[in-house]
Amino acid sequence: MVPPPEKAGSLQSSRAFTISAFEEIKQIEKSLKEIYFISGLGADERVFRLLKFEGYRPVHLGWLEPQPSEPIEAYAQRLAAQIKTSKPVIIGLSFGGMIAVEIAKQIPVEKVILLSSVKDRYEVPPYYRIFRWLPIHRIFPFKSVLWAICWFAYWVFGVSVPDERKLLKTILLETDPHFLKWALHRVVLWQNEEIPEDVTHIHGSCDRIFPTLFVEPDFMLPNGGHLMVMHQAREVSALLEKVIG
The missing domain is CATH 1.20.5 (Single alpha-helices involved in coiled-coils or other helix-helix interfaces)
Incomplete structure (x- = not known):
């Protein structure tokens, strides 16, 4: 008709x-001005889904397959090829923050914001060094025993809400074991002593991965766990807006 x-x-x-x-x-x-995000170890942009950014366009850098025994500096250089903005703003979560620091040592940046991360070797808990000489993380069958360590992971990452636990479990299940072992070893071996300019560090007071005893953040979020970007997204968003301006 x-x-x-x-x-x-x-x-x-x-x-x-x-x-x-x-x-x-x-x-x-x-x-809109682009903000580049680097997620935590093996995670992806889903961990940032609750953050709010008015007037900015988030761009999530995707993890690459690490080459055999690839140094963190070389990996950061390859990952930086995804950045198309001159003097970018980079937000890095956990291991992603370490990568953001390495990128900022290689290219000019406007600002680097670390979430639940560390700036140099001195902020990595000293007891992690034992794994340099006893690298059990390189042979540990993470995927095979995930069902047994889930509750421990919930405690370590500081997640208690069912939706957050479900997402964390999904992320752990989907993480490539090869990448996980490579990244863990890079954390253990990290020797960085240079903190680039324009680095702002936001940390949670209850972080169990990188305890506050060893870090010196610019902003401390009360009761914030390692995944405060999820369970305290409103507070983190307000701090990010303040820092980015």
């Missing part, structure tokens, strides 16, 4: 308006 001319014209006008609005939104998104 052919619609009346006036109705057909209305439909075409509505369709044209929809396309025009869509294109306008795309142009606005392109004009």
Whole structure:
């Protein structure tokens, strides 16, 4: 059935308006300032899903397959190739923060913000050094025993809400064992002593991965665990807005 001319014209006008609005939104998104995110060890952009950024466009850097025995500096250089902005703002979570520091040592950046992370070798807990000489993490069958360590992981990462636990378990299940072992070994071996300029460190007071005893953050979030980006997203978002300006 052919619609009346006036109705057909209305439909075409509505369709044209929809396309025009869509294109306008795309142009606005392109004009927004980009913020680059590097997630934690083996995780992805899902851990940042509750953060709010008004006036910015988040860009999530995807993990690459590490080369055999690849140094963290070389890996950071390869990952930085995904950055298309001059003097970018980079936000790194946990191991992603260590990578962000290594990137900032190689390219000019406007700002680096570390979440639940460390800035240099001195902030890595000293008891991790035992794994340099006893590298059981390189042979530990993480995937095979995940069912047995889930509750321990919930405690270590500081997650108690069912949705957060479900997401953490999914992330752990989907993490590539090869990447996990490589990244853990890079944490253990990290020898960085250089803290680039314009680094801001936000940490949780209850972080069990990188305890506050060993770190000197610029902002301490009360009761924040290692995954405070999830269970205290509102507070973290407010701090990020303050730092980015």
